Amino acid sequence: MSNRYVAPEFTATAFNCPHCNAYAKQKRSQLFYPDDIAYRASSAFMIRCEHCGRVSYWLNIDNRPRIVHPQASTATPPHADMPEEVAAIYQEAAEIASSSYRAAAALLRLALQKLMPFLGERGSNINADIASLVSKGLPVRIQQALDLCRVVGNESVHPGEISDEDGPELVNSLFSMLNLIVEDRITRPKEIEALYLKLPENKRKGVEVRDSAKGTRPSTEARDSSDPS
Numbered sequence: 001m002s003n004r005y006v007a008p009e010f011t012a013t014a015f016n017c018p019h020c021n022a023y024a025k026q027k028r029s030q031l032f033y034p035d036d037i038a039y040r041a042s043s044a045f046m047i048r049c050e051h052c053g054r055v056s057y058w059l060n061i062d063n064r065p066r067i068v069h070p071q072a073s074t075a076t077p078p079h080a081d082m083p084e085e086v087a088a089i090y091q092e093a094a095e096i097a098s099s100s101y102r103a104a105a106a107l108l109r110l111a112l113q114k115l116m117p118f119l120g121e122r123g124s125n126i127n128a129d130i131a132s133l134v135s136k137g138l139p140v141r142i143q144q145a146l147d148l149c150r151v152v153g154n155e156s157v158h159p160g161e162i163s164d165e166d167g168p169e170l171v172n173s174l175f176s177m178l179n180l181i182v183e184d185r186i187t188r189p190k191e192i193e194a195l196y197l198k199l200p201e202n203k204r205k206g207v208e209v210r211d212s213a214k215g216t217r218p219s220t221e222a223r224d225s226s227d228p229s
Helices: 084-096 099-121 126-135 138-156 167-196 201-212
Strands: 014-016 023-035 038-049 055-061 064-069
Touching: 014 099, 084 099, 084 167, 099 126, 099 138, 099 167, 138 167
Parallel strands: none
Antiparallel strands: 014 023, 023 038, 038 055, 055 064
16 A cells, blocks of 8 residues: 555554544653542543644553544554445444454454455355465465454454454454455556556567467466566
């Protein structure tokens, strides 16, 4: 993706502001409350954006900080090339991720299943679809991203499979993984095809003649990117 988005994070010194959306430095301050003659530290914090000056409010209870105002998602926005029906589920997951990481993970698994037909697969069995993509030469890093979404999305609904300590971090990573899959499987092939079509027509026909002489011409997806020719 061309513009990197840095989601609001409690311990970060800079991220995209939930108010103005600009990437800017953020200053965190703890809030105190009066107790008789002294002031005691609370579990509430405010983080001020140095770009717009507005503040977001956070609660940090049991070392699990979450933003409570404004009502904003800490997830990366969906990729611009993410299919609309998949992006809608992605956004729904983003809206509830801070309050229920398990529900968000389940929705992201559903988003992955809905994405599969756009990758040329059936969409009825994610595991089988991943195996099919691997057989077609899927890069290892994308296979791992797919399986991360599949496994975490599935195991998050089973008590004891994923701990509450690891769950929120794992689920937050799923948003980035889904965007990575779209970038690799949809955006890059589209960009390469657009550039290829800019070649003179006689050069493209020459490539077609060359490949047809070898038999069935492989699709752009199936070609080995390491082919020196």
